[in-house]
Amino acid sequence: MTSSAATADHLIDPAAASFAASLNHQSISGRPVDQLLPAGLTMGMVTLKTDNVSRLRGYYEQALGLVVVAQDGPNVILGRAGVPLVGIEEARGLKLPGEGEAGLYHVAILFEQAADLAAAVYSAVRHDPTRFVGSSDHLVSEAFYFQDPDHNGIELYVDRPRDQWQWGEDRQIAMGTIYLAWDQYLNNHLTEEAVARLRTAPASVGHVHLQVGDVATAEEFYVRDLGFEKTTGLGTMALFVSAGGYHHHMAMNTWNSTGVGPRRNTLGLGTVDVTLPRGEGLGAAEERLASAGRTAQRTDRGLEVRDPWNTLLVLTEAEAPAVRMSGAVTD
Template sequence: MLVVIGVVAALGWHLTRPGAADEGTRPPVSALGAGTRMGPVELRTADLDALRGFYTEGVGLSVVSQDDREVILGVDGSRLLRLVAAEAPADDPGQAGLYHSAFLFADEAALAEALLRTARVAPTAFQGASDHRVSQAFYFADPEGNGVELYVDRPREQWRWQDGLVVMGSAAIDPNAFVAEHRGRAATGPDAGAVTMGHVHLRGGDLAQAESFYADTLGFAVTARSDGALFLAADGYHHHLAVNTWSSAGAGTRPDSLGLGSVAVHVAGSGELDALERRLTGAGLAYERGDGSVVVHDPWGTRVTVSVAG
């Protein structure tokens, strides 16, 4: 018997819908090259046990390592989420921070199981669902209110690009129908059962500042724009990163709080870090170059670590 997930809620945003795409239109070229992907998101939490339970028993992550102050979660040893115990005020949605961490499932069957588990573990956590044309996405809030997206991509050959931007939308999905259709189907392919940090969606104070930092300097390409939001990616993906100002327009440097601690980006090789270092120097931004990594802070003080994938 299916657990009723809930009534689909409005997502609070809508992407501009372009007209028919030209057949030859291709994704924009990014300074960050092939193999770029998102690394683990760090969350600061007042209740380590509650968040660990939500992400393991619901989302389906496994404990990679843990101690009294920190839990690393992932899939098959790959690190996707870092939970750090902290004493700080609650996250303020009016400030810059995390809108959601988005966990990408390799197939609909695995996603359906995760939706059912999460609904059982946290019956009131469901916030909405949307067909974005490039993906099918389901939205939750974890026990401390951090946004969580569980999604599956449509095949890349079905994505449409127009004038260098990906065509996306926001049509409603019946979550119960999705679970009923896909639950229990055998997953196929070499990545069956895999889960990755598909993208990270942030709250920011200004979209022009976001584009200057994340596109012009960090090296992502702009792949979509909407009213109050910017979407960016590398290597022809629909988006690895997004920034919106829906609740945080005009926000300045983030105060100390629970919620987002840091964001990580993995790149293919040290040459990517050398090029990033040159862009950061040209932009006059402070950064730290370590062994296989570059650490910089975005315009609102969020720590961004770019490192060579292990």
């Protein structure tokens, strides 16, 4: 999500506020669960291509407190508490994508506690305040937005508890854009303990938001063929999808990119990893994609498939069943 998203009045239905409690992480669309990606799905690492690894790595380490999880020559994987979040790969001779091209809108890093989110925001603002681009209360989450030195979008956020999410009778979730003052948020949540654990506090990739050419084509691929469920949409402007009743694991918008075609080979987004629980859903996803005429192949990384805009998704299985964070915002 971003500050251009929907207003709360457009989506909210207070009469159906208890719908979320009845989901029990099952299908929200009414489709048989064997046609869906598994409820235990989580987003994995997002890989970025850059022509200046040291500059980009320095930002994620110094501003956001990420640490090295693995390294291979100049290429590095950064994360928190051993969990890979961002991969940075050297790519020479490529140009940055234009603002209106398909690709990454932002990668969203999810924190378990409001204090840890506040510490990351505090660190990022202190490191370079010019890279802070906004903040919003989205009803399901509280979020702060930045841009890295290569102009890749970053969201830092914390979820509200699931029992506070509101679902309409149309089975769409209420998400809005309400002004969230970053300085007041830090005053309310920042602690010395959270600042001290900046590099060790757990975090994960909560969702990935893409720029695409049109929403209808995105829905055909991500919902009908891949197996996500639509959680809400903004007409022809944006689509939000998830597995297991989460507010969104992925989103696609056309705010800057209406009608754009497949991505060029540029700097910026490399791959988006999607992690399924071991033994759940990978084969079924492969069969759905094949039945829909989508080209997918097994590699040593997992099941690879490109969306209609040439964004590479890599579906893998977790070492153990994936478990989503609790979503609490209390310190």
